[in-house]
Amino acid sequence: MSEVKYSKEHEWIKLEGDVATIGITKHATEMLGDIVFAELPEKGSSVEKDGTAGVVESTKAASDVYTPVSGEVVDTNQEIVDDPSKINQDPENNAWFFRLKIKDKSEMDSLMNKEDYDKFAKESNS
């Protein structure tokens, strides 16, 4: 059983065992516009909850990507670095950013479920 949760910084996180897959939401890609550059954390590095773990750039501006939980980076998605337009095409599936071996499952508790996130995204849009 895996559940997808969402952060206020517009990341999604899917936990399977103790490995979390993290990406940015469709709503985030719609706000950013065409994404033309992506930078990911280094494999083997450690990231802290709410810390910077990557960068995406549209033609207009650069935005940080944050990690909603702490952990060690065990995998990164080179495909989105090679072709950042994939992030706009399929942000919540194939265009994941990185995978973490997480330290503390309880960090997931403060994150939003889909229904709450959709409401949050709608409100933050207006």
Added chain:
Amino acid sequence: METKKTSLYQLHQDCNAKFVEFAGYQMPIQYSEGILEEHKFTRNHSGIFDVSHMGQLFIFGGDELIKDLEKIFPLDLKNLKINHSKYSFLMDKGAGIQDDLIITKINEGFLIILNAACKVNDFKILKGLLNEKYKMVLDENRSLIAIQGPKSSQILNEFVDGVKNLNFMSGNWFMFENQKVYITRSGYTGEDGFEISIPNEFAYKLTRELINRGSKLVGLGARDTLRLEAGLCLYGNDLDKDKTPVEANLKWAISKERITKGDFIGSDIIIKQLNNGVTKIRVGIKPEGKVIAREKTKIFNQLDIHIGEITSGTFGPSVNGPVAMGYVENKFSKKNTKVFLEVRGKKYPASVCSLPFYKKSYVKGAV
């Protein structure tokens, strides 16, 4: 202060524009297809740009006005033919650029297209410099619509007969719906195209005609990527009061004939810089990898010494990679000079390159 809207605001909304405030106006940054598609459509087909926020300044007068304007602009205006345009700048006494502009000689005097953010101040400066001798109108009743890209000439000529015969950087009056519209063959994208000055009430109808014939609205986002690929300057980024036309590498726009006499505002500094050289100069910068270096990015030489700054940088959709321009110390301005750009604390390799990044396809003569 309340933001202004152009006469096409409703149309932008109907076309799902995302708006941004720019120079006090609500302007479309992009439409539903996005900046990349809009950029490519302009390069391959024909894009419509609402640039009605820009100033359209009419100054009415004859020979005396020509003499007076030559004291302000470094142009050979007396030999400029009627309906011909020149790129120029409004300088201060130190040759600092207060605005860059396009000036066209018309029967009644001159039409000057000014940047939106500068137009009110330019009007005041020019009124003062001309001692209120001439009738000057910063016309808010006219819209300015640009159509840019290889199919633009064919599309516009379908209902404004004769525009295809205009040469680059020249214009004329045409009729649309029994209205006088002034059309120049010009633009700011590196593509062939036109700018149409039209009464506000008819701007919607004209734009609809263009859309019905296959052209598409393009926002300010793509306008920025297009102009940067074409190596063209954006006032406020690449040009400002702390930079002179010589430093901005725009000396081609200064009339040689006028330099010998040197009797225009800022001419002392211009002549000095042309003779003795400048310490900083605008160049193209091509990052080697994929990292985008935006405005204010610091430029370093191979010895890690700070030598300049990026003034515009983005992803160039037609180049399919990052593009930038900036100012470097003159001795590092040679083509292919290796430099480093500091982005998010890391230094990335790049090289000085010639402009434009994307080759122009302006029409020089009649088709």
